[in-house]
Amino acid sequence: MTAEAVSTDMPEKPPLLPDWVFPPPGGFVAEDLDRIPDLPAHTELLDGSLVFVSPQASFHMRAISLIEENLRRQAPKDVRVRREMSVVLGSSQRPEPDLCVINTEADQDDQQTFFWARDVHLIIEVVSPESEVRDRRRKPQLYAEAGITHFWLVERANKRPAVHVYELDEATGAYAVTGIHHDRLKLSVPFAIDIDLTEIDRL
Known part of the structure; x- marks a missing residue:
């Protein structure tokens, strides 16, 4: 050789x-x-x-876009909608939700990379196959412990979003489900919201 x-x-x-x-x-x-x-x-x-995050699937992207567009249009002036920005919940916790609604004054700098939990009104997570346990269990626990009042978990049901809406129960410090919405999401908190979830078919 x-x-x-x-x-x-x-x-x-x-x-x-x-x-x-x-x-x-x-x-x-x-x-x-x-x-x-x-x-x-x-x-x-x-x-x-x-x-580390896996590549985004089409449903995941379209569900986020549908909700983001409607929230931006309906949000009052004292809040802002932000996509894929991390939120510091504690020294060892910094998740990146799909969407969050924050106080307007929390958006201070074009170079900032995160928001503090105290400035967040609503967190939205769209469930992905690779992150089911994190999205359904661990992240809601962390968001509740950080005192974030509103949390939505978006699941895929018959190719459309099913939005599970939760609100923080101050007595228990945990989230309580207030509704599961399929074709239409209509709420009065954290502000007046009305979203036609079937519009995802057009995206």
Whole structure:
């Protein structure tokens, strides 16, 4: 066997892994998402661990767009609708909900990368197959613990959105479901909202 053949058959060295693959003692903290270079887009922090997002499916994208467009049109002047911005809930918790409604004054800087939980009125998560447990269980727990009053969980039902609406029960500190909406979402809180969910068929 020639030297050339030997070098061709030798396995390649594995690529060096970035430092952020290995969490520090105690896990990552919220500020790390702004410090770590070359993190994948839309990386979240849950319980001190980095969570990476899978490619977005068509239903997920269209459901977000439908709700976002209607909320922006119907929202009062003292709030703003923001898409895919992370929210700091605590030192080791910085999820990135699909949509959130914030106080207008919380949007202070074109370069800001997150909002504080105290400035958030409503969080909306559209369930994805790869994040079902996080969207349905862990994230609602964290949002409730942070005192965010309103939470919507959007599921896919017969190719259309089914919006599960929750409100924080101050007595228990947990969310209580106030309704499940299929064809039409009509609410009076956190402001007057009326969305024709069947419009997703046209997107």
